[in-house]
Amino acid sequence: MDHKAADSLQDLQFFGEFGGVNPSISDSSTYTFMAAKTMFDTFEGNTEGCYLYSRHSTPSNLYLGEALATLEGTETANVYASGMGAITSVILQMCDAGDHIVSSRTIYGGTYAFMKNFLKKFAINTSFVDTTNLAAVAQAITPNTKMIYCEAVSNPLLEVADIAALSKLAKKHNLPLVVDNTFSPLAISPGKLGADVIIHSLTKFINGTSDCVAGVVCGTVDFCASLKDVNSGAAMLLGSTLDSLRSSSILKNMRTLPIRMKKHAENAQYLAEKFEADGWAVSYPGLASHPGHETMTRQMNKDFGYGGLLTLNVGSLDNANNLMELMQKKNLGYLAVSLGFYKTLFSAPGTSTSSEIPMEEQKEMGLGEGLIRFSIGLDDDIARTYKIMKACMQELNILSTENVSA
């Protein structure tokens, strides 16, 4: 049992200036100085507790950053205007023109497109490998490699990274291990397992209300300071800064993260077991049949379960589309991308969130056309949800899909 991160979150106290139980929201783009000298020192990055300009930092962003550093057990954290804002800042901070990245091949479509297409501008090449195969990762490392990148639980195939093993390999080659932990907040603590930088899209579970996009980079004081350096910081100079109003609303939503993660996982585990018993091609890390089950069990914080995401292969894109439309009609959830909402969200990743990945490569990595990704909601009566889902499949005459290659 490991409640440490959740306990530490509960213990955080940020008061408003009039004793409010929530911190006051910083509502300024710029800040005054009593002495001109202090302004100069702040530009140089030498004055603790002084604010300069809101693209650099704001009190609200620092509160949210502190809460996220507490969640991941890192020295500090910077918040960004989106998950991609966080990911692209980290990559451009770590890599110069001509450098090389070793990345998992099953990652978020936007991250994949950034590495594969956009980074061409800087002649930064990425080797996409199966990161569950350590020999393949080791073999891909070149003298120009600047980082190893993976997702703790990958999008959309729910591949589980062995973070401790990857960290050992990274350290041997003196490389930072960067882990996107968007799918598994609280359940997996990459920092404790040896990751150097942990990224989240806050848009998903951490905010949990599907009302904004935001991101975070958790790491050392030195690395986070480098990202917002006024002369050379990727985040400071590219400007993917989070607005203070949003920071404060995300901080408030984050307080229910532990109970939400438990409920998402409990509901997903229930449905996954039922689907498996019915003979469906279901994939969920909480099932013994999942290839990453053993790795996840070994490295997870048990009380938070195996996460809220599961995939179901219903054989063809037509089946997937018909089923999703019918489930939406029956109010089981929404046909929408994204995850971590109170309602179940479902989409066919091959034609949506992973469409940046060419069809052939999708097939190679096991991303079948009939694959539906579910982000399971906070349904109070999941047994009732299951019954209605099953009736939808029967109505569409989608037979059990055990033999569909996942």
Ligand SMILES: *Cc1c(COP(=O)(O)O)cnc(C)c1O
């Ligand atoms: C959504 C997502 C991102 C991108 O985050 P945005 O907030 O949409 O920019 C990155 N990684 C993963 C795993 C995601 O699910």
